Amino acid sequence: MPTKPYQPLLLRLLHGVNSILVILALISGYCVYNQFDGRWGKLAIPRINAIIDIHGTIGLTFFLFLPLFALYSLTLGQRRLAGYKALGKLSQVNKPIWWVTLHRLTNTAILLAAWMAWGSGKLMDETWLPMGQVDHSAYLAHLISWLVLFICLGLHLLMGIKVGGTPLLLSMASIKYRPEDSPQLWPAQAKQWLVDRGWLK
Template sequence: MKKVPKSDQVPTKPYQPLILRIIHNIQGIMIIMAIITAFWTYNTYDGRFGKISLLPPWEEIEGIHGTFGLFTLLIFPIFVVYVIHRGNKKIIQSNTLNQLKLVNKPIWWYSLHRLTNTLIIFALTFAVFTGKMMDENWLPEGELNHFWYYLHLISLILMVFMIGSHLLMNVKIGNYPLILSMLDAQIREKDSYNLWWQNIIFFQQNWLNIVKTQWDELSPHFKLLEITILFIIISAWLISIIK
C-alpha cells in the first residue's frame, strides 16, 4: 500500500471537553460583542484617533457595550478557574521560558502557543478591570480625557491583537481542525448531559475535599496565576462599589 505523504495527510480534529467548549464559546462571543460595541461607542462619542463615518451614531450603544462587558466579567472567573484546574496544559508551564529558547523547534511553537493563551487571559483581565473603573456617564457628557478611559481603549486594542495571535497560533499548532474542534457538536460518554446532575450532587456533597485536593495538586505558578487574576477581578467589583 502506498504511504500517504505526511504533508498530504488530513489533520485529525481533537476532542475538546464539553464544559470547555461551552465556557470558551460563550466567553468568546461576549468578548467579540464587547469589542464591536466598544468601537461603536468610541465611534459615536469620540473618534479622535480615527472613525468610520458610515457607522451611524447610536447613543444607546454604550449601555449595550456595558451589558456585554458585564457578562464577560461574570463568566471570566469561571473560565479562569476551569482553565487553570482542567486545561492548564494549554497555558504557560514552569519550564515554558526555557523552552522558548529553542527557536523554531516544535516545542518552541507549543510553548509560544501556551504563552499566547496565557497573555490573552491577562489582556482580558486588564480589559475588564479598566472597564469596571469607568463611569457610564463620562462619554455621553463629553468627558473623554479620563485616565481609565485611555487605559480601557488600550486594553481593547490589546484584546484585538491577542485574539488574532490566539487564532494564528491555533492554526500553526493544530491547523483548522483545532479551531473547528471548539465548535464541534460531538459529545463523548464522559461528557454526557445525563451525568451532569449526578456530578453536581457529588460536588455539593464533597466540595470542600474536591477544592482542597485540586488546590494541592496545582503547581506553585498556577496557584499564583489563579490568585492574582481572581484578586484583580474581586478588586474591580469592590472598587466600583466603593466609588
Template sequence: MKPTHPYQPLLLRLLHGLTGIFVLGAIFTAYWTYETYDKRWGGIGLPKFPAIEGIHGTFGLWALLLFPAFAIYALRRGQKRLLQPNSLSQLSQPNTPIGWYTLHRGANTLSLLSLTFALFSGKMMGSTWLPNGELNHTWYYIHLVSWVVMVLTLGIHLLMSAKVGGMPLLLSIWQWRSRPEESPKRWGNSIQKWWHDVRAGNRSSLLLVNRAILYRVLEAGILLSLILAWIIPIFKGD
C-alpha cells in the same frame, strides 16, 4: 484509530465559546462606542448610535460573569495549554514544534491576562462619562488601551492556534459531539461527588496538588482583580 480532529472537553468548549462570543461582542461594540462618542484618532465611518454604550456594557457584564469560571478551568484543568515552568528554555528553540507550542501557550496565557485587564478597566469607568462628553478620564484611556491589547492578543491567539493545529484545532472548539462521561446529565452526580470529597478533605478533588506556583499566582491575581472590579465602583462613584 487516531481521531482526525483534536477533541476538546465539553466544559471547555462551553466556557470558551460563550466567553468568546461575549468578548467579541464587547470588542465590536466598544469600537462603535468610540466612534459614537469620541473619534479623536479617526474611524471607519460607523453611524452614531448612543444606545451602543449600553449594549457594550451588557456584553462586558456577561463576559465578566462567565470569565471567573473560564479562568479557574483554564488555570486548573487546562494548565497544559498555558505557559509552563520550563517555557523560557523551550522558547530558545525557535522554528521547532515545541517552540511553536510554547508560543501558543504564551498566547493563551496572555489572552487571560488581557481579558482581566479589559474587564477591570471597564468596571472602573463611569456610565455617564461618554454621554456627558467627559473623554479625558484616566480610566477611559486605560480602557481604550485594553481594547487594543485585546484585539492584538486575540489575533495572536488565533494565529498561534492555526500554526500548531491548523483548521482542525480551530474548528474543534466549536464541534457539538461529546463523550458519554461528559454528558450534562452526569454533572449533578459529579458536583455531589466533588462536594463529598471536599467535606472529606480529599485535596486531590480540590485540584490543589501538583499545581505550580505560577498558576496559583495567576489564579489569585485574576480572581482578586475581578472581585475588586465589583467592589471598587461601589465606593468611587462616577
C-alpha cells in the same frame, strides 16, 4: 493518521460563551469609541443612540462570566496555559515545542488581556463620554485593553492555525462530545476530582 483534536465539552461551553461576549464587547466597545471619541481614526458607521447601554450590558455579562472561565483555565485547563517558566522552551526555535509553547503563551496573554478589560471596564463611568470627558485614566486603560485584547485574539487564532490548523479551531466549535465527557457524568467526576485532592472525604 493524526488523531482529530478534541476539546472537553465543559471547555467548549465556557470558552464559547466567553468568546462570544469578548467579541461582542470588542465590536460594541469600538462603536462607543467611534461615536464619542474618534481621536485615532473614525469609521463612517451609523450612530446607535443606546450604544453605551448595549456595551454596558454586554460588559456586565462578561464581567460576571469571565471568573467562571478563568477558574476552569487555571484548574482543569491549566495545561493549555504557559507562564514565564515556559519561556526557557523558546530557545528551541522552530521545533514543534516552540510553536506549542508560543500558543500556550498567547492563551495566557489573552486571558490576562481579558482581565485588563474586565478591571478597567468596571472603573468606567457611563456619563464620561457623552459629556466629552475622554481623558480619564480609567478610560485610557480601557482603550488600551481593547487594543491588547484585539492583538491577542489575532495571535491566539494565528497560533491556533499554526499549531493545529483549521481542525483545531473547529474542534473548539464542535457540538459533539464523547460518551465519557457526557454532562451526566460531571457530578461524579467533580466529586472524584475533589476527593483526589483531599478536599472531600
